[in-house]
Amino acid sequence: MAVSGFEGFEKRLELHFSGYDPLGLRRLSIDDLQQVLDAVQCSIVSAAGNHSFDAYVLSESSLFLYPHKIILKTCGTTQLLRSIPSLLRHAADLGLRLRSCRYSRGSFIFPAAQPFPHSSFSDEVLFLDARLPATLRFRKASIMPSDVISSHSWHVYSAAADVFSVLQPSSSTIEVCMTELDCSLARQFYRRKGDHRSGDDVGAEMTELTGIGAINPRALVCGFAFQPCGYSMNGLDRDRYSTIHVTPEDGHSYASFECIGGREVMDYLKKVVHVFRPGAVSVSVCMGGTGTGTDDDEERVWSAVVRALEPLGLSCRSRAAEDFPGAGTVTYQTFTAHRK
Numbered sequence: 001m002a003v004s005g006f007e008g009f010e011k012r013l014e015l016h017f018s019g020y021d022p023l024g025l026r027r028l029s030i031d032d033l034q035q036v037l038d039a040v041q042c043s044i045v046s047a048a049g050n051h052s053f054d055a056y057v058l059s060e061s062s063l064f065l066y067p068h069k070i071i072l073k074t075c076g077t078t079q080l081l082r083s084i085p086s087l088l089r090h091a092a093d094l095g096l097r098l099r100s101c102r103y104s105r106g107s108f109i110f111p112a113a114q115p116f117p118h119s120s121f122s123d124e125v126l127f128l129d130a131r132l133p134a135t136l137r138f139r140k141a142s143i144m145p146s147d148v149i150s151s152h153s154w155h156v157y158s159a160a161a162d163v164f165s166v167l168q169p170s171s172s173t174i175e176v177c178m179t180e181l182d183c184s185l186a187r188q189f190y191r192r193k194g195d196h197r198s199g200d201d202v203g204a205e206m207t208e209l210t211g212i213g214a215i216n217p218r219a220l221v222c223g224f225a226f227q228p229c230g231y232s233m234n235g236l237d238r239d240r241y242s243t244i245h246v247t248p249e250d251g252h253s254y255a256s257f258e259c260i261g262g263r264e265v266m267d268y269l270k271k272v273v274h275v276f277r278p279g280a281v282s283v284s285v286c287m288g289g290t291g292t293g294t295d296d297d298e299e300r301v302w303s304a305v306v307r308a309l310e311p312l313g314l315s316c317r318s319r320a321a322e323d324f325p326g327a328g329t330v331t332y333q334t335f336t337a338h339r340k
Contacts (some may be wrong), residue, residue: 006246012103030044050238098135173285181276207233257269269305283334
């Protein structure tokens, strides 16, 4: 818990491995995973899985585990990057070799409350450089700025054994950060006094009442409600995940949405922003492929995001794009509501 309030903006780590075991990282036990999370200072509160991957709701955000990929996303004052040494040891025990790493986050609402190594982006970069194996020799760190909304700058670090993207060309990862949530909507993420139901039961009710369950009706949605407020959701749709996290407190309300998918991600983007009705939004899209996006690719993504959000009363204020080794092309846009 930060001094001034709870930090909603998440830190996100994605690691890709190579190996011959078809189960790979999914062989890790709950005890193994909790050992990793102990270094981060969070814990598992709910779990689900299907044929393709396992999804865990954490006390601070989410963990997704594929045979050769792990995505760990945590908020608050967690020390996400401290998970790396333990993760690499467990992966090596399974005969897996790290191929690439991507770390991303927005600008913290309460930066002074963040412990090392998250005390600054330069500290994070130095920490990553020191703990990733030398085989990941292609590295890049960048802050993608917003001239209009300083609180929504995007920090990205990538490291890879080669310059090519490990994502499929047809897939994209979209990360959405929303602040100044609609007040009436935010109140729906508070638990009622005297409600002693489980976090899973109350979370399922929040999922239905807020319209979150309709964002992707095909997905298995696992929602969890925290005390006295806050909400996390993981969605499982075949081999693709989605996740939402909500910090509803007045003065620093925040919600995030993330998913991997194809063309349908813009439809999900439109639906999630319609649910939360934020005053400010940032949208980052990481496109797979060769790792070098063309101007046409960037324009296509920028235009698709604008088409999704402008009808909802949001105006694009800035945009940027950069290529990252082992990750692909990352585009970044910021929006504010017309009421601003």
